[in-house]
Amino acid sequence: MKKTLFLLSTLLTTTLAVAQTAAPAANEPTGLATAFMKAMETEDGAAIAAITTDDFAIVSFDGQVADRDLLGQGLSGGFLVIETAPANNLRSRTYNSDLAIVTGDSKFKGSLQGTNFNTNVVFTATCVKTGSGWKIASVQFSGGTQ
Structure with missing residues (x-):
């Protein structure tokens, strides 16, 4: 019985530790990239404004x-409608502790001015340290293969 409880508690502790490290924090560069793509999916302009710099460009x-x-x-106006835009295969590189480049890929599906698209893209997000947190200064999508 003690062995079973020990094994169960070890498994639970390990599972919780892995679950806590699986999702990057929204204030870290990879977490920002994930939050940005999620805000695109939910068409949440306020969320995008909160995680980007004033001079942000896409x-x-x-x-x-x-x-x-x-x-x-x-x-917000329906000009750009995103059905799905998951952030996959994220890789972050930090330079001088105040600049980070995050790369990843996504399967974009939605419509732009009523024209449907369903495309694979790769993206680069440039993140900058602002005070004690991070913000996205620019995002560039490349690809566009069906």
């Missing part, structure tokens, strides 16, 4: 550039 996979306000307006 370059879409077709080469179009938008600032934070235009992205928020596009999402």
Whole structure:
């Protein structure tokens, strides 16, 4: 009985420790990239504004550039509708403790001005340290294969 309880408690502790480290915090670069993609999916302009710098810019996979306000307006106004945009295969590299580059990929599905898209993209998010936290300064999507 003691062995079973010990094994069960060890398994539970290990599972909780893994679960706590599995999801990156939203104030870390990889967590910001995940939060950004989630905000795109939920079309939450306020969430995007909260995690991006004032001079944020995004370059879409077709080469179009938008600032934070235009992205928020596009999402809230139905101009850009994102059905799915999961952040996959994230990799973060930090430089001088105040700049981080996060790369990843996603299967984007949605519509832009009523034109449907369903495409694989890779992305790069440039994150900067602001005070004690991080913000995303720019995001660039590349690819666009069906």
